[in-house]
Amino acid sequence: MNPKKSIVTKLWLYMTVLAIVALLFSGLVLSSVFEDFYFNLRKNEMINEGQQLISLILGGANPSELLDVSKFINAYAVLIDRQGLIQASSNVIKFNGIAIGPKELSEVLKGNIVVHKGHTPQFNASMLTVALPIRTEAGVAGGLILFSPMSSIEDTVWQIRRLILSAAVIAVLISTGLSFVLSKTVSKPLVQMKKAAEEMARGEFKSKVDVDSEDEIGTLAKTINYLSDVLNENINALDQEKKQLQNVLLSMTDGVVTFDTANQIIMANPQALEIMPTIKEHDNSYLNILEPLLKHVKDSGEYISEELRINGRIISTRLTPLFNENQQLWGILVVLKDVTRERKLEDLRKEFLGDISHELRTPLTYLQGYTEALLDGLVENREEHDRYLNVILEETLRLRRLVDELLQLSHIEAGHLNIKKDRVSIKDLIERVSKKVLPICDDKNIELKIEIEDIPSITADEDRIEQVMINLIDNAVRYSSNDSKIIIKAQSCKEGIIISVKDSGSGIPEDELPFIWERFYKVDKSRTRQKSGTGLGLAIVKKIVELHGGRVWAKNCPEGGAEFSFLMPWGA
CATH class of the missing domain: 3.30.565.10 (Histidine kinase-like ATPase, C-terminal domain)
Incomplete structure (x- = not known):
């Protein structure tokens, strides 16, 4: 069997591909979830730390000193006024000009917290930026901007991704083995059913599908076994009927030929080939004789019977149309019988009636004529008298011989x-x-x-x-x-x-x-x-x-x- 066409291979491939797709999708979802989780966690930490720094600055602490403390929270701090100009920053960085864009500045001055992640030109790196407003009694006086490198978050996410990938590889290997075992288990009864079906196609019905499960496959296996038994019984019955029909056709004295609608021979028994020896080779002399009768049956759809003379023999021909269940003509049955002997014997009997009448009439005529001549005294001398008597005796013996032969033949036949x-x-x-x-x-x-x-x-x-x-x-x-x-x-x-x-x-x-x-x-x-x-x-x-x-x-x-x-x- 071609492995590419095997149901085991197909089931194993389908289940493996399904497991890989499911694990890849799950890995992508988990990776995204963990990335968002760590991002939100870091964002909340920076917001809390920034609010604490703002509280200390508003309490009178020196901003420059406080901003230098921000390095302990793994972030860089920048203090801006309402125009967005930098007032102070961590010693580790020195900003010149504006540290935040006008759109973000506008949001901060409105009192909103702005969070942004992406590439930051000042650091030439991917950074998580959190801008918090500094509120006083007079309103928003400026803002505190914290910058935290994304590399720490990305390292953590990549570690999680590697862990998910490792787990996915292990899961794929395990699912591959399990899917192969499962596909073998599921396909085993199907393979048995396939073999049983192939054997049924070859006319062998001994093999049975051995499945104990009660699921759909078990039900299908029981159906296959039932189908095998029923087909075996039906084929045996058909074979028996075929043999009976064959024996009937072989034992018949009549010839039987079946034609299709194109006048092609479907079946002919030996008696038909004996009556018409070359009918199997579609001899034109025979088919030309039968063709008008076949056409008449096809056109009328009715039974006909005629006697044909073929090669000096008299053949009684009976043609019957054959219809299917839809009343459509599918063939014509022709029954042939050589009645030459019967017709000849019939002619002989007719001739015999004439002959026996003649055989009886002639001597009776002689007997009557010569007897009447003797009784009427027409015989004048002894010699003629004896001659008349000899004729009467000969004709009497002739009649006796005829009757004796008839009686003798009758006794023999009886x-x-x-x-x-x-x-x-x-x-x-x-x-x-x-x-x-x-x-x-x-x-x-x-x-x-x-x-x-x-x-x-x-x-x-x-x-x-x-x-x-x-x-x-x-x-x-x-x-x-x-x-x-x-x-x-x-x-x-x-x-x-x-x-x-x-x-x-x-x-x-x-x-x-x-x-x-x-x-x-x-x-x-x-x-x-x-x-x-x-x-x-x-x-x-x-x-x-x-x-x-x-x-x-x-x-x-x-x-x-x-x-x-x-x-x-x-x-x-």
Whole structure:
């Protein structure tokens, strides 16, 4: 700490300066008082002695002899007449001319005693002069003037002044020591309060000010300690609320961003940065989209909600103005939610309603038409009769397959599907499935190629895995062109066995890849019978694999086509 800024130094200096000033003033006053006291004392002595001499002169004594006696009273005497002329004087001095000024002479002749102190030219020294009137029955006959050197009075006064100065120096030294001790005593609790305040500013509230006095400083110390406790409680409460708010923001699925009135970001949670990755860097593409909404909220002061399309995603945006206690806008809270998946699923559900209506309406139309033809006897020969019945059977099986898939997916999602695990040879399973699907491959002249490593058996439900394989291969055949190739691969990894089915189709749009495993999804939105499906096959595949503890994924191949894969854990 800088000593010049220390309260101890300041108190010590102030008290020392105050003591010095007080002692100097007291010394000057005492010196003046003593000087006046000795002057008045000497003046009264000279007046008494002069009156005694005047009494002796008026009694007939020789003035010259009496005036010589005046040297014993430490004074010089001069006798003057009414004109101010010297009639007699002490032998030690010889005056010529007038010994007193006309103004003083006039006062003496009036019967007044005149006292004067100052430089006297006749003696060339500072003298105390006392002029007394000589009264007779006829009036004032003259005057007696006594001169006493001021040096004796001044010596006495200087001795007193030296004594006062010595006492003042001693008093200053004593007061300096006492003021230093007193300043240390007074400032000690203040220094403790300063340290406690600095620690409170750093967020530390353990230190307390230890003051036992009941004065203002003691009261201030108790207030500081109380303030420390209250601040500690409030900061802990605020910290707890901050952590709770932070946990809430981190656990939210929505993105939260707070802007100030200048459109500068105050806070953004990780979910907001995930939805808008470069919003923290004030990417113009994002801020330009949000700026009109921010301006609208600032102008209207009202809550608004809109959906924006950003980089192919649908973002639900809700903006709320933030006001202070004076109802002044200080910021805007923006809540962001990626609703692309929800909107996509909503579109898929709408498409499914159309697809399922089509899937049901087409076979029902065939069933109704061919049945009515049979009932009306429009069939003339056995061959055409059997053909009509085969069409009715195919459409009935098609309806049955659709209903079975819906029921199966419903059972899986409800958790009612039983998994019977056993040791399964993936190689044998793939070869068996290949033989089953070979006829549908031959219909389109598709080559079915199998690439299987030497892999061990796994624990799984063989029937369900076979169903997964059939669904994937059927999907590959449906979207592969004639005279193409389908490749089935199986290889082991650290986690388990990876099985993939690669087709030679047109691939899947990249923005559609996240949704191909959803219910009712179909890449081909047309409702042609050649490629039409229920959109449930891949959803069933995903559910069965996940029930075994595995996972599914799909990707487009650089050479064309798409590859669907799933992982089966070793100990599934």
